[in-house]
Amino acid sequence: MTIMKIRGGDLDLVEYEFFAFRPGEQVKTAGIECSKPIAPFSGTVTVRAPARIHLTVLDMNRFSPSRPGGGGVGFAIQLYCTVTVTCTEKDIAIDYNRPAIIRHFIEVFKKLSGYTGGFSVIARDHQHQHVGLGSTSTIMIALANALNRAVGSPFSNDQLRKLIGYNYVEETVEGNVAFGFETGVGPAASTHGGMAIMGDDLTLIYHHSFAEGKNVYVVIPPSDISSAGTKEFDLLMNKARVLDYRDRELKAYLIMMDLIPALEKGDLTRMGDIIWEFDFRGSKRAEVEHHSFAIYHYMSRLRESGLEFVGMSSVGPSIVIITEKPGSEVEDIVRALGLSIAVTSAVDNEGLKVITREG
DSSP states (O other), X not given: OEEEEEEEETTEEEEEEEOOBOTTSSOOOTXXXXXXXXXXXXXXXXXXXXXXXXXXXXXXXXXBTTBOOOOEEEEEEEEEEXXXXXXXXXXXXXXXXXXXXXXXXXXXHHHHHOOOSEEEEEEEOOSXXXXXXOHHHHHHHHHHHHHHHHTTOOSOHHHHHHHHHHTOEEEOTTSOEEEOOOOSHHHHHHHHOSEEEEOSTTOEEEEEOOOTTOEEEEEOOOOOSOOSHHHHHHIIIIIHHHHHHXXXXXXXXXXXXXXXXXXXXXXXXXXXXXXXXXXXXXXXXXXXXXXXXXXXXXXXXXXXXXXXXXXXXXXXXXXEEEESSOHHXXXXXXXXXXXXXXXXXXXXXXXXXXXXXXX
């Protein structure tokens, strides 16, 4: 067992026991109940969900591995994870390189839905893990929707998002799982597409289409700094927490008074200015500095080259660029910094897709 100390100020010091458990244990119901009886489907259900870019948390003081929330801002991109589910008589079969997180949510889903049969699950993610592109949350929202549709959709989209949030886990070396950090930005953006703005307790405050027709590029600078596990915990729950005590009101003001109006107008340059401000404020500053000031150097040079929207996703080190400039011009700009484009994409404004095939 690892015990981590969380300090938010001189008189604010608590300890959190960072414990692992077997998949299927520590199920949190979050007060969620089925809206209708289950009705297993005889065929296969495939769900394709877009990955997310997580631009900022609103307040790190409002979440921990035992409490999802904290608010945040993020959007969906055309980089996909896919899950295919078939109902079976009894056994659970999982074809995925991280089976523990799949099995845990299956057990959560079975307990709350009352389904007593088995599942065959085939999952494929976007192959960019622990670099800020939300591989875990995207797989989980695809899985949740596939399981739900496979047994007759007893839960709503909002209920599925909350089930993921309250039961969000990462795998451990021993094949167990441990509770992770979840703001709810990823599942909301993946479900609905576009830009999602979250409040506390996984509440979707605002959703809007975003950057339609613009180009999205993801650059992953070299970094030997971990963005997962206990190092991520120490970063998010200490330095980031202190900084959000100072800047959370400003971030909330910028979202309400500047970011949302810019989204309504489709003003990409103004949105880019606001996100650049976030990169120096509160917990986002801690996340960027976690990878050294080189990330600031890269992002500053990219902005100086005329790229309208530049920011780091989640705890990094991935840098996202949104621009009207053609790919060849962006490649030249990125190459001049000694970097390369890892993902060429666009914003997904449609959200997840469900495909059913009769058995």
